[in-house]
Structures are given as C-alpha cells and as structure tokens.
Amino acid sequence: MDHLAFLTWVRGTGLDIALSLFVFGVLWRLIEIYGLGVKKDLSEPRAGEAASGWHTIWRRSFPQKEAMMKSPVTYAGGIIFHFGLAIVVLFFVPHILLIKDMFGFGWPGLPSQVIDLVTVVTMVAMILVLVDRLVKPVKRFLSTKADYITWVLTFMPLLTGWLAVQHLLLPYTLMLAIHILSVEILLIVLPFSKLFHAFTAFGSRWYNGEVNGHKGVAV
C-alpha cells in the first residue's frame, strides 16, 4: 500500500471503524457501570449546606493545597497535559475542519504557532508525569502495564501530529496517516481502559459529592 492509499484508508474506513467502536464502547461501558444502580439513602439528610454532586465535580478539578504540595508534579503535570490535550484536539484548525466536515458545525481555531507551542508543552508535561510515575515509589507500586500502555497510546497522537506538521522524520503523508491511525487506536482503547475516566470521573465526583452532601459535608 502506498502512502496515499494508507492515508485514504485511515481517513475513510479506518475512521468509520474506530468511531463506531468508540461509540459502542462508550455506551457499553456506561451501561455496564451505571446500570448497576445505587440504593436509596434512607437516613435523614442534613439540611441546607453548599454540598452536592455538582460542587464536587467542580471542586476536584482544582487541587487542595496540602495535596498539591505533596504531589506537585502529578498536579502541575496533570493539569497542564489535560488542558493541553483539550486545546490541541479542539482548537487546531485542521481538527475543526474535520469536525465541520462530519457534523456540519465548527468554531474558530488558534494560530498554528500557538498550537505548536501547546503541543510541545503538553508532551513535556506528559514526559514529566511519566518520569514521576517511574521514580515515585507509590506511583510505581500502583502502576500496571496498562498504565504505561495507555501513556504511550495518549502520547503517540501528540507526537505524530507534531512531527507531521513539522515535516520531520517521515514523509508528510505517511506521518499524517500514522497520526490518524494512532488516534483511532486511542479511540478504540479508551472505553476499555483507565482512559475511560474521561467519562466516569464526572460520575465518580457526582456520587462522592452526593453521598457526602447528604451529610452536609462539601467534599
């Protein structure tokens, strides 16, 4: 297969397969998890405190001071790479064009120099987080193969996208095709790995906030 045929495939059939599996996977997992249900709490709630599921969804996006001091790399690296990923995915003009192509609507993007910078910063943050995982005893202890695999799967789209735009290492067409393929692999794996926290973290925060909000504690 020549480069162009490869690119055409990942843009067409490949993307269709990946997106279908992604949507199926997400729905499957959401039902698998949230279909289990929860029991109603019969204890009398404590009235009128500013605690709730919504509160916790919001509050856990920001570190507490004590926790931040103890795990600065995890927090700083984590926050930077999550925001960085979102910016690159959502505000790189070619990505927006693709979305417009598929769904019929789009939004203004950011200048490519900005995206460039954000990509590099995001990759650096991810590398720092990985190093932290390798050197910090607790993180190394908790880490499984899946943690490293998902790191690679998340890193690849960033790296290949950046290399493609910079015209480095491989011919542009081939690099672009690899980039798209790496995104497709990520999409397929996401629902069935810890990456699914992209969805469930909101459910978890909600539940935690709800259970404790019932007691009048804003967690």
Next chain:
Amino acid sequence: MSATMEKGVRVLKEVIDSRIASYFSSCVHCGICADACLFYTETGDPKYTPIHKLEPLRRVYEQEYTLFGKLGKLIGWSKAVTDAELAEWQELVYNSCTLCGRCSVVCPVGNDIVYMVRKLREGMSASGNAPDGLKGAVTRTVTIGSPMGIKLPAVKAQIKHVEADYGLKVPLDMEGADYLVMLSSMEIINFPEYLGAIGKIMHSVGKTWTLSSEAFEATNAGMQIGNSDLARVIVTRIVDAAEKLKAKTVISPECGHAYTALRWEGANLIGRPFTFKVQHIIEVLGEFEAQGLLKTEGMETDKLTFHDPCQLARRGGVIKQQRVLMNKVAENFVEMPDAGFMNWCCGGGGGASAIEEGEELRLKAFAVKIRQFNAVKPDRLVTACANCRIVLEEGLEHYAMKLPVIGLTELVAEHLPEPK
C-alpha cells in the same frame, strides 16, 4: 474454594453498585490518595496506599461486572480472588484503615475510597477474614449488649454514683423525654464524668432526658467489622427502645463511629426511615447554644486545642459547633494545622483500636498527631469521642508527651452556673 470464601465473594458481588463500578473505572493510579492516609505518610510503605487496600474488591468487580474481566476469567487470564489473598489483605482493610475518609476527599477523579473499604469489609467479615479483636467485640455486643461486655448492673451502679456525686436524678426508662441518651462502653468504664455532665447540662437548659435499660450502648462493632446483619441487630435495639419510650431525639454519645452507625447507616440497616431524630451530643450542645439556652460562666485560661473526631467532622458534617463551644469556655483556643474538615485521625477509628496486632502500626502512625500537637504546643487537648480519647492518651504516653485529654461535653458542663 471454601464455603466461607464462596460466601465472601457472593457478598462482595452484592455490595458492588454503580458507585463502586464508577470509582474503579476512574482510578488513574496517580497515588494522591496515599499522601492523605496517615498509615502511608508515617510509614512510607506504598502498600498502605488507600486504593490498593481495595484490590480484592476491584478484582471481583472486574471479573464479575466487566466484559473484558469476564472474558479474562473465562480464558484464565485473571485469577479469582483466593482465601489466602483475603487473609493477607486483613491488615490493609482493618489494621491500617480507620475509615477516616481523608483519602475520599482528595482523590482528583472523585473516588470515595472509604465507602469502598466499608463495603469490602462486608466480604472480609463474611469470609471469616476479620481480625479477632473485632470479632470478639461484635460477639460481646450482640450477646451481652456492649463490646466491652458491660451489662445493665454496671450502668445502674454508675447511675447511682453519678446521682450521689452530682446530686441530680438520672432518669431510666422515662417515657416521652425530649432526649434518649446513649452511651459508649468506654464512657461507662473510663469516663463516668460524661453522664454527670449530661445530667447537669440537661438540668440547666430545662430539657427532659432518659437512659434506656434496654439500649444504653451505641457503639456498633457490627458496622466496624463490616457485618450488616449484626450492625442491624445493634441498631434495632436502639430503635426499639427509642420508639418504646417515644423519644423525640436520640443522642449519640461522644463516640464517632456510634454516630455514623446510628445517624447515617441506621435507617439503611433497618430498611426504613427513623421516627426520631439522631444527633451527636456536640450537635445538641450547639443547638442549645444557638437557641440561647446554654449559659456558662468563667473561662479556661490555659492553651486548649481541639481534635476533631473523623466521624463527627469530615464524615459527619459537624464542624462549626465544637468551635463555637470551645470559644465559649476557653480564652486561649488554638487550632492545629489541618484542624476541622481535614483533621488527621487518631489512628484508632473504624474498630482499629480493638485490633491488638495493629497496635505497633497505630503507634507509628500517631507520629502525625505529635507533629500536629507540636505545631501549637497546647496545654490541654479537647476532643469529643471516647475512643479518640483513649487512643490519644495511649499515643501521647508512647511518645512521652505530657498532654491531658478531656471531653468537650464535660468541659462545657464545668462552666455551667451552679444550680440555685
């Protein structure tokens, strides 16, 4: 697989709900929960990372409730949880977890880890993997009526003493009182002042109260060990007494887990809402104060600080009242770092203080308390949990730190004006 093991796994399958599924699906192995747990911070051993304590539960979840987990089990990729593993996890699920809930409030993805530890204990206890110390406490509570084996005559003897010492009547089995007062064994044996303080306060604010001869013990070892059936037996005893005596409010004693068991788990254990209110004694005092009923005189002048029992503050939502009360009777009330919502556990909650094998670890973890105390150097330490109080005293002794520990209710009672 042994029969008890089978039962344990069945129980674990039953306790898994959407919350637990969501929590396990969200964990990113960031390790932030470790820094919130005193057993990790004071030992530096990664095995005490809160989420790791749940490994058996996670495996059961994965193998029973996820597509790939089921497949993995089918083709033999993932092995079922074994009896030996559960036995190994006993130390992690009981000795090194006080259900303090600090981990649950820091996890960035929002996992309520302590909720899961409580559920895992159901399976541990069903499979016979709970520590002996707790097993004994549960048996004594169910058969005798209290975890320390205290019977009614002991309570009656104390009533007599208190009546003689304080010159007031301690009502027993009085119908229609405003408050049904519960005790914890520790108060009956070690801190009789508590009962006297209650009598004085109730008299001073003009409320009626009573003890019950059928239910005087509020400590719930059934909840601590993770056996809901036994926890229900213990709660039912209190519910029956409260309903028989037509009490409007049941006061949970200065014991954190008794409060959680009755206030938050109670109705769920018996499967219907209570017909009465449940309040911790500190909440009641806070209410008296807010209503202007609580009159005190004089102030403590030495430097006092307050240790928040986890189940009262972070896990119970009573955080402000104790501070209002402290400031009412103490001129020089200082706060330790992390006091209030994020206070560090004494290390003996969740039944941990009843586990002999856990003592060494408990004392080691107590170093965090010593750091907190050293930061403010108080003359005396006030708290509102008889269990905390004993654990604190043991810890202080171990570290050769001279710091008297007192109960807040008694402190408040000491400042009541002399009855005319």
